[in-house]
Amino acid sequence: MECVFGLVGNDFAVVAADTSAVHSILVHKSNEDKIMILDSHKLVAASGESGDRVQFTEYIQKNVALYQFRNGIPLTTAAAANFTRGELATALRKNPYSVNILLAGYDKETGPSLYYIDYIATLHKVDKGAFGYGSYFSLAMMDRHYHSGMTVEEAIDLVDKCIAEIRSRLVVAPPNFVIKIVDKDGAREYAWRESVKDAAVASA
């Protein structure tokens, strides 16, 4: 029931993900951050098997950092997306990762971009994308309200509309979401949308 979605605005890209860590019927925690800051201007929103998700995205993050150390310049978003796809494709027929990824980035030369990479390594550059059961609702909402060149306010409003739709129409809807944004000033957390706060741990 993991929900991940994202869209591209006029000079930024925004991604949102639910924050529940679930195993079978148990919710381990509801503040799990599934959007990793890959480097200064890239975000990776990942959904899928939680072990694979963390291991694979960290592997990509460290390799992207290694490239920057070795070559002195950061990878472009397209290059990072193609690298990620390559790793998923190589592992596909040996030891596949069950991770779906939305990679959002901002490059000075080409502006914002969003890449859809599913768990069998299908890569496609998109304006709006989503994974999981929530995608049925968020994609429909974005198909209706999205237009190219949206401002941050319009985009966040659309993200909130998608979250509202998921909350009201998905049977086991995740209660909390995190929204992260990437633009010329870098990748950063934008907001949380919480409807259930984790209880504070009682002191021993």
Added chain:
Amino acid sequence: MSIFEYNGSALVAMVGKNCFAIASDRRLGVQLQTIATDFQRISKIHDRLFLGLSGLATDAQTLYQRLVFRHKLYQLREERDMKPETFANLVSAILYEKRFGPYFCQPVIAGLGDEDKPFICTMDSIGAKELAKDFVVAGTASESLYGACESMFKEDMEPEELFETVSQALLSSVDRDCLSGWGGHVYVVTPTEVKERILKGRMD
């Protein structure tokens, strides 16, 4: 649903008078959900050789990368472009290498050979070549495409008439297939130029 029908695709190549046309649909889906409506299925290998890959999108992308790599090596060693017949043999060999763990793709190869003679062929996922003098088809809409092409094809069509024929055959076939469609991409190649056109069909 078979693995060949996971993403949905439609491809057709047709021979004309000293020219050929190769056309595809534009849908990228995940089973019954549509992810994108601008997916490129046909790639240029060189000015007189085009390759269309139907079937599983991730394998189409991997196979395309391997074939471009092999063709670039060939260009470096031979100092010329590959002939379409040679390229078809290469694709067939690469597919048969994976005989017991195949790429789930059906390629369509179209090119201008010696003396500008048009060459088209298709093959199955393990490299069994099917040469044809008139047209070849592939993808989830292949049965409809066979019927449409058989009835609309004429020998020695000029490029403009060939474009019309291929477009009508493609659009009418994908309209009967829920997994392919959302427009069309047609390349008409003559010895002097390549004309790329986008078709607007039923957007469903």
